[in-house]
Amino acid sequence: MAKVPVQFTLNGSEKAEFVEGGTTLLHALRDKIGDTSPKGGCHQGTCGACSVIIDGELKLSCLTLAETCGGTDIRTTSGLAEAGVLHPLQRAFLDAFATQCGFCTPGMIMAAKVLLDHTPNPSRDEVVEALSGNICRCTGYEPIIQAVLTAARANSQNAA
Amino acid sequence: MAIRRGRGVAAINYPTGMNLGGDPTQALVHSTPTGNFMVTLSSVDLGQGLKQIMAQICAETIGVPTDRVIIDTADTDTGPHCMGTFASRGTHRAGNAVIQAAKEARQVMLEVAAEELEVNASDLETDGEGNILVKGAPQKSISIFDVALSAHFKRGRSISGRGMFLIPRSYPEKETGAMKPSTCYAHACTVAEVEVDDETGEVTVLTVKNIFEIGRALNPRMVEQQLVGGSWMGISHALYETTEPYYPNRDHGGTDFNQYLMPGPGDLAETEIIVLERPSADGPYGAKGPGEMCANPQIPAVANAVFDAVGVRIDTLPITPERILRALKAQSAN
Numbered sequence: 001m002a003k004v005p006v007q008f009t010l011n012g013s014e015k016a017e018f019v020e021g022g023t024t025l026l027h028a029l030r031d032k033i034g035d036t037s038p039k040g041g042c043h044q045g046t047c048g049a050c051s052v053i054i055d056g057e058l059k060l061s062c063l064t065l066a067e068t069c070g071g072t073d074i075r076t077t078s079g080l081a082e083a084g085v086l087h088p089l090q091r092a093f094l095d096a097f098a099t100q101c102g103f104c105t106p107g108m109i110m111a112a113k114v115l116l117d118h119t120p121n122p123s124r125d126e127v128v129e130a131l132s133g134n135i136c137r138c139t140g141y142e143p144i145i146q147a148v149l150t151a152a153r154a155n156s157q158n159a160a
Numbered sequence: 161m162a163i164r165r166g167r168g169v170a171a172i173n174y175p176t177g178m179n180l181g182g183d184p185t186q187a188l189v190h191s192t193p194t195g196n197f198m199v200t201l202s203s204v205d206l207g208q209g210l211k212q213i214m215a216q217i218c219a220e221t222i223g224v225p226t227d228r229v230i231i232d233t234a235d236t237d238t239g240p241h242c243m244g245t246f247a248s249r250g251t252h253r254a255g256n257a258v259i260q261a262a263k264e265a266r267q268v269m270l271e272v273a274a275e276e277l278e279v280n281a282s283d284l285e286t287d288g289e290g291n292i293l294v295k296g297a298p299q300k301s302i303s304i305f306d307v308a309l310s311a312h313f314k315r316g317r318s319i320s321g322r323g324m325f326l327i328p329r330s331y332p333e334k335e336t337g338a339m340k341p342s343t344c345y346a347h348a349c350t351v352a353e354v355e356v357d358d359e360t361g362e363v364t365v366l367t368v369k370n371i372f373e374i375g376r377a378l379n380p381r382m383v384e385q386q387l388v389g390g391s392w393m394g395i396s397h398a399l400y401e402t403t404e405p406y407y408p409n410r411d412h413g414g415t416d417f418n419q420y421l422m423p424g425p426g427d428l429a430e431t432e433i434i435v436l437e438r439p440s441a442d443g444p445y446g447a448k449g450p451g452e453m454c455a456n457p458q459i460p461a462v463a464n465a466v467f468d469a470v471g472v473r474i475d476t477l478p479i480t481p482e483r484i485l486r487a488l489k490a491q492s493a494n
């Protein structure tokens with residue numbers, strides 16, 4: 001099959017790739033570009049581990065075709081830390097022991113980031129709703145919910 | 161038709177590791193030229209924190225800070241033998257092997273330090289911060305960094321140790337069948353409160369109160385995170401998860417996350433965890449294996465709570481609305 005060129009911004013830097021028609025963004029990110037932070041848990045839109053942010057919106061990269069991403073701004077968990085300083089969400093996940101095997105963590109953090117970008121002071125119910133498309137085998141979710149609430153408080157204190 | 165409340169309790173004991181044909185784990189420890197310590201294992205960290213715990217155990221035994229220890233679990237082809245990470249055995253088996261290896265390495269380290277300081281090795285102690293001191297005369301000291309350099313470049317010694325932990329196979333006595341399947345047991349008790357809708361058969365778990373007796377908690381925060389996740393998983397096993405809902409018939413098994421159900425972040429019961437520490441006799445620094453045990457007591461506790469709520473005994477897992485409704489129907493037919 002003919003390859004198609006696609007260009008987008010990944011965590012602030014320009015990327016250009018030739019992909020086969022039908023290639024998922026998940027596959028392009030992990031196996032062509034080498035950003036392995038999005039995980040493939042199910043490849044069919046049911047686990048959330050592959051979540052990325054495209055033009056500010058939460059998307060499942062396993063259900064997004066790479067060729068449709070031309071000109072977009074894509075963010076993944078590997079781009080969150082700035083100059084070696086962890087993003088408040090990453091810090092909060094560590095402090096709350098909200099990660100064990102870590103497979104769900106990048107997707108959880110992406111989902112939480114989109115929530116906090118739109119709703120800086122979410123209620124517990126809003127956090128639960130935002131995470132409800134993401135599956136975790138290990139933590140029982142409560143530490144993750146607590147981490148997101150803590151990150152939200154840290155953000156609002158910095159803003160104040 | 162009504163929502164009915166019930167409360168159930170269950171207590172368990174749970175063996176650490178298994179004992180079919182003997183249960184060994186081995187470990188190797190060696191120092192780098194700059195006095196860091198490398199632990200080589202074939203045991204695997206699945207996210208439960210084995211690397212952190214082994215680093216703590218090695219550091220405690222040798223007498224160095226934890227960040228001076230590097231854990232290598234890279235390769236089961238080339239590493240020392242381990243039966244594996246399962247049966248709640250990782251901390252207990254690998255931890256004991258690491259202690260033995262670290263003790264031998266510590267002895268060589270002290271011998272090299274003794275030569276450098278011109279004293280007896282038995283007169284030396286570690287300060288836990290990377291130095292070796294003469295007991296009673298701490299002004300006379302040498303850093304472990306310098307000891308390692310000396311061992312490597314001057315004295316030609318390998319600061320290293322071999323560790324082995326084996327629970328030997330236990331054979332049943334011919335007359336009585338008595339045997340020792342395990343040397344170490346963790347314990348737990350759970351009280352679960354549920355609501356059962358006797359029209360739909362749906363169960364909502366309101367609260368789960370767990371108490372776990374796990375030997376010594378070598379890293380209390382990591383123990384807690386495992387117990388919280390385990391308690392959730394126990395509820396999941398009790399009410400949701402199965403690949404074969406009509407076993408032995410394989411039909412209708414969930415094939416993806418839309419059908420293979422687990423409680424999500426919106427379905428959490430109010431959960432309480434209490435840890436009791438009663439150090440075990442043969443565990444590394446008193447530890448036992450809390451890994452699998454922590455997801456067990458919730459299951460019979462929920463089954464008992466369902467019985468308390470609607471008076472039917474569900475003896476097949478998971479306790480689905482369908483099973484409850486069928487049991488209620490059978491009950492009212494009698």
Ligand code: FES
Binds near residue numbers: 048050051
């Ligand atoms: S891998 Fe995309 S939702 Fe599971």
Ligand code: FES
Binds near residue numbers: 103139
């Ligand atoms: S930490 Fe293992 S799946 Fe969430």
